[in-house]
Amino acid sequence: MNEKILIIDDAKFARKVLKHALTDGNYTNIVEATTAKDALEIFEKEQPELTLLDISLPDSDDLGLLEKLLALNPQAKIVICSALGQNLIIENAIKMGAKDFITKPFEEKILLEIVNNQLH
Amino acid sequence: MNKEGLILIVDDDISSTKILRHLFRDIYEIEEAVNGQDALAIIEQKADALSAIILDVYMPVMDGYTVLERISGNEKWKNIPVIVMTSESAVESDQKLFDLGAHQIVHKPINAGIVKKQIHNIVKAYEKHKDFIQISGLERTLIHNTTNTFICVYDFHKKTAELGDNYQNFVSAEFQKVFAQYPFQIENYVLPKNLETARHFFDVEHKTEEYEEIEIRLRVDTVHYKWFKISMLLNNEGNGYRDHAVILFTDIEKEVEAKEKLTFMAMNDMLTHIPNMRTFSIHVRKMLDENPNEKFYMLTMDLYQFNLVNKLFGYGEGDAILKYFATKIQELIEAYDKGVYCRMASDIFYACFSEQEDLQEYLRVLRASLRSYPIKFELRLCAGIYIIEDKSENVENMIDCATYARNEAKRGLLHEEQYYDEHLREKEYFETMVISEMEQALESEQFEVFLQPQYDTFYEKMIGSEALIRWNHPQKGYLSPGIFIPLFEQNGFITELDYYVLKVVCRTIRSWSDRGIEVLPVSVNVSRCDLYDSNLIERILKTVNAYQVPHDMVEFEITESAFISEKELLTEFTVNLRKEGFRVLIDDFGSGYSALNSLKDIQVDVLKIDIKFLPASIKEARASIILKSIIEMAQKLGLDVIAEGVEQKEQVELLETLCCDKVQGFYYARPMPIADYEEKVQSNNREKEHWGNE
Numbered sequence: 005m006n007e008k009i010l011i012i013d014d015a016k017f018a019r020k021v022l023k024h025a026l027t028d029g030n031y032t033n034i035v036e037a038t039t040a041k042d043a044l045e046i047f048e049k050e051q052p053e054l055t056l057l058d059i060s061l062p063d064s065d066d067l068g069l070l071e072k073l074l075a076l077n078p079q080a081k082i083v084i085c086s087a088l089g090q091n092l093i094i095e096n097a098i099k100m101g102a103k104d105f106i107t108k109p110f111e112e113k114i115l116l117e118i119v120n121n122q123l124h
Numbered sequence: 125m126n127k128e129g130l131i132l133i134v135d136d137d138i139s140s141t142k143i144l145r146h147l148f149r150d151i152y153e154i155e156e157a158v159n160g161q162d163a164l165a166i167i168e169q170k171a172d173a174l175s176a177i178i179l180d181v182y183m184p185v186m187d188g189y190t191v192l193e194r195i196s197g198n199e200k201w202k203n204i205p206v207i208v209m210t211s212e213s214a215v216e217s218d219q220k221l222f223d224l225g226a227h228q229i230v231h232k233p234i235n236a237g238i239v240k241k242q243i244h245n246i247v248k249a250y251e252k253h254k255d256f257i258q259i260s261g262l263e264r265t266l267i268h269n270t271t272n273t274f275i276c277v278y279d280f281h282k283k284t285a286e287l288g289d290n291y292q293n294f295v296s297a298e299f300q301k302v303f304a305q306y307p308f309q310i311e312n313y314v315l316p317k318n319l320e321t322a323r324h325f326f327d328v329e330h331k332t333e334e335y336e337e338i339e340i341r342l343r344v345d346t347v348h349y350k351w352f353k354i355s356m357l358l359n360n361e362g363n364g365y366r367d368h369a370v371i372l373f374t375d376i377e378k379e380v381e382a383k384e385k386l387t388f389m390a391m392n393d394m395l396t397h398i399p400n401m402r403t404f405s406i407h408v409r410k411m412l413d414e415n416p417n418e419k420f421y422m423l424t425m426d427l428y429q430f431n432l433v434n435k436l437f438g439y440g441e442g443d444a445i446l447k448y449f450a451t452k453i454q455e456l457i458e459a460y461d462k463g464v465y466c467r468m469a470s471d472i473f474y475a476c477f478s479e480q481e482d483l484q485e486y487l488r489v490l491r492a493s494l495r496s497y498p499i500k501f502e503l504r505l506c507a508g509i510y511i512i513e514d515k516s517e518n519v520e521n522m523i524d525c526a527t528y529a530r531n532e533a534k535r536g537l538l539h540e541e542q543y544y545d546e547h548l549r550e551k552e553y554f555e556t557m558v559i560s561e562m563e564q565a566l567e568s569e570q571f572e573v574f575l576q577p578q579y580d581t582f583y584e585k586m587i588g589s590e591a592l593i594r595w596n597h598p599q600k601g602y603l604s605p606g607i608f609i610p611l612f613e614q615n616g617f618i619t620e621l622d623y624y625v626l627k628v629v630c631r632t633i634r635s636w637s638d639r640g641i642e643v644l645p646v647s648v649n650v651s652r653c654d655l656y657d658s659n660l661i662e663r664i665l666k667t668v669n670a671y672q673v674p675h676d677m678v679e680f681e682i683t684e685s686a687f688i689s690e691k692e693l694l695t696e697f698t699v700n701l702r703k704e705g706f707r708v709l710i711d712d713f714g715s716g717y718s719a720l721n722s723l724k725d726i727q728v729d730v731l732k733i734d735i736k737f738l739p740a741s742i743k744e745a746r747a748s749i750i751l752k753s754i755i756e757m758a759q760k761l762g763l764d765v766i767a768e769g770v771e772q773k774e775q776v777e778l779l780e781t782l783c784c785d786k787v788q789g790f791y792y793a794r795p796m797p798i799a800d801y802e803e804k805v806q807s808n809n810r811e812k813e814h815w816g817n818e
Contacts, residue, residue: 088448
């Protein structure tokens, strides 16, 4: 499947795991960003069909990035991946416009279900 | 005679037919037709019984080509082998015949012997095939409806593939279409990762193995892929020519999932999904063996007082924190060239990575992550670090050293991190020795009871003593109680020691009575651990009474902090003791937080106040006032006060002004062997007698 998916996570390992899971679901068109700054540039340039965004800090910094991405494209499909799974954080992200949320560590099957849901 | 089958000979040349008839007279039943039309009529009638058709190409009314076409085009007839006889020997015409569905081509003039053999082989193969088709028709249905398998049969001649009826349970209709039309060109249906393997497998024309199988993922609908096991059986009957292939597609998604899950569970921690201890040990050993010249850090980590998180916020939150912590460790170490990590159990994690990595940075990032976790609780990382140089060591030993260091870190005030160095190694070694030798030491009486006298400064006389334990180690000399008492309190051995002291004290008091030495009370220390012995009072009574010691000559001292932590047990204990006529002393009074509360609820006889914590001179007014108040309060409550740790003359003077006249301390006398104490008692009395004589 050719949908372009953007992965935003500063940890190399996390990006590797996501890529592996996506490839198993036949999503092979993947781009990566490692910092917030890169993320905005790449998002604008590549216009991915789906974005997987990591939130590692609970303060507004990372949700701030979500806000900026949505400002660039209000229709953007953004799914949050995070090691922080508190209800409050999930709520805030969804309210702000994220389409779905997955907590690390995640199961490949679940990630693929979420991605499939968003793209089909 | 049983014939091996029925053959239809279609030829307008009667003499040719005669020859063939003669050739096969004993082997097969023969039917004849002189033209295509007649032939078709016979086939219509006898399709099921036919084993083969021998067909001449040039015939009137309907030629061989047309007949061939008609046969191939008919579902029921297309499998019947057709052997075409032709006088032409051009490649193009042969090719055309094969394209039209001929099984075999024989050129006239025919060689009887060879043709006989050829027919024999073809018929045999077909019979087998027929059986297969007949049987498998039924079995196929059975298989389709009860297993995860659908069957595909590929015909090498017609180059078509026929999928079993229930394929829709597994793959889409498009798949069937594609597969049937262009067998094995299923690029769109195979997961790209598996494409190479699939192509190689489905290259049927070049296959050499009769049986082969692969496991790949096939697309089952627009987005989902499933694991299939595909087995291929080539039917190479008769002179090695390919007849058909049977391909089984089995849905093994569940098996693969189960196997992967099992493997994952064996290697990883279930909550955090990071490697478990077993995997860690194996990988550490491998990493060390592969890098003999590099040094590595071995870390053990946990979160200070993590159990409180579970109590205060629930196990759900506790689990979430552990998953978070594990994820951070994983992301950090996976970025290193060489590093391994695991969750050992609860909140304990291990890590091992190259010394080339920045350990301080690692700790800094980890601590920052913990700080930023949204919870009203300080998540404090405690780490023990051992630097691995000697690779031949056991991995368990390395972990032990790092663990020991971590525990040591917790004893300090900051509870942060500790390296396992030489000093620590000696300490650990010493502690191990102490613990391994303690029982033997008790038995061989290496433990000695010392007595420290207590004085009444007003009457200038000894009023009693406190029994203290000393360890006279045969090789190391006297060991400080400060080292072994805490260890014994941890492992419970202290109780045995306390009973021993009591026994020695009782025995000594008995001997004083017997020898006419003045008997003064001796106080014995009771540890918090002792309180958990349900026979405590009984054992005490037993020992005291065995030596017939008056109950007012043995006193029991308990430290104030025990009054807070073991309040109920202590209350019961002190009440029972005093009922039996023993006096109870609170040791280190005032050093804890609940001094007043303790007094309110617990019945004691004596307060022992450690002067170390109080001023050295009268000039420190505030402290003096407090001390004075305590002493007054105690006296008003009917309690005695003993000032402990008196080491300097200034303290003596201070105490005098405060009307505290009972003292214990180095200024007066150090703890001493019983024999020395006995001497002191006796000389004390002699002095008194001496005074009396004046």
